[in-house]
Amino acid sequence: MPTTTTTSPFWLGTSWKMTKTLAQAGDYADELRSAALAERVPPELRLFVLPATTTLAAVRERLGVVPQVFVGAQNAYPGPEGAVTGEVSMGMVRDAGARMVEIGHAERRTLLGETDELVAAKVAAAVSAGLIPLVCVGETAAERERGSTASVIAGQVHAALGGLGRLAPVELLVAYEPHWAIGAQGRAAAPDDVAEGLAAVRQVLDDELPDVHTGVLYGGSVDAGNAAGLAGGLAVEGLFVGRAAWTASGLLEIAHRCADAVRARSTTDQAIVRKDR
Numbered sequence: 001m002p003t004t005t006t007t008s009p010f011w012l013g014t015s016w017k018m019t020k021t022l023a024q025a026g027d028y029a030d031e032l033r034s035a036a037l038a039e040r041v042p043p044e045l046r047l048f049v050l051p052a053t054t055t056l057a058a059v060r061e062r063l064g065v066v067p068q069v070f071v072g073a074q075n076a077y078p079g080p081e082g083a084v085t086g087e088v089s090m091g092m093v094r095d096a097g098a099r100m101v102e103i104g105h106a107e108r109r110t111l112l113g114e115t116d117e118l119v120a121a122k123v124a125a126a127v128s129a130g131l132i133p134l135v136c137v138g139e140t141a142a143e144r145e146r147g148s149t150a151s152v153i154a155g156q157v158h159a160a161l162g163g164l165g166r167l168a169p170v171e172l173l174v175a176y177e178p179h180w181a182i183g184a185q186g187r188a189a190a191p192d193d194v195a196e197g198l199a200a201v202r203q204v205l206d207d208e209l210p211d212v213h214t215g216v217l218y219g220g221s222v223d224a225g226n227a228a229g230l231a232g233g234l235a236v237e238g239l240f241v242g243r244a245a246w247t248a249s250g251l252l253e254i255a256h257r258c259a260d261a262v263r264a265r266s267t268t269d270q271a272i273v274r275k276d277r
């Protein structure tokens with residue numbers, strides 16, 4: 001029996017990384033707001049946009065109340081407000097309008113030395129602050145070549161949940177983003193590789209957070225050309241996009257491709273259910 005439900009929204013979001021002035025961020029937010037108000041955002045989708053910290057509050061304000069679009073932060077510090085120069089707390093990004101926070105992106109792990117322990121502390125702090133954590137995990141090319149993809153992913157997800165203790169997240173997302181698939185030098189993972197990665201994530205989430213509403217997303221060189229193929233995978237509960245969604249029109253185009261795939265998938269699910277009866 002297929003486990004996919006047609007009622008869960010399909011997540012589609014973008015991190016703007018270290019891009020956009022206030023003016024550019026505001027224009028993007030305006031375009032997204034107009035699209036949402038004109039019902040040009042497919043209803044099956046929940047969109048999210050993760051601006052840089054400098055534009056987060058402005059984007060939140062310019063978007064206004066658009067229930068289908070979440071705004072989030074790309075990072076925040078796991079401790080309470082205080083003397084930590086250059087950082088912002090989970091509570092501060094929430095105050096600026098974030099509903100979710102990205103944690104443990106490959107660039108932070110490799111360029112800034114973000115460890116599994118720090119990721120775990122951030123996940124716990126995000127949950128305490130009432131934010132939805134979006135945890136990024138993924139193997140390097142060398143780890144894949146060694147055949148350790150599934151164990152690396154499972155280890156990262158397990159570690160990320162390690163600080164939760166008795167904290168019960170309302171919702172938690174994990175994006176499987178193989179390092180070799182991300183960025184200008186990357187190539188999108190094949191659907192079978194995506195399915196393998198997401199299965200490893202799902203297993204740990206189901207074992208360790210059986211009562212929490214969780215979602216597993218794929219990210220890495222997603223664009224309008226491959227979005228439908230990726231979104232059509234039964235285990236794919238969302239897509240996380242970088243460069244191809246740095247314009248609002250790019251995000252909306254991918255949204256429509258995903259919606260078509262998700263609709264086709266629901267039809268297939270229903271056909272399988274009918275056959276099983």
Ligand code: PEP
Binds near residue numbers: 220222243
């Ligand atoms: C990312 O870095 O998380 C990402 C998905 O980037 P891109 O889509 O540009 O590969």
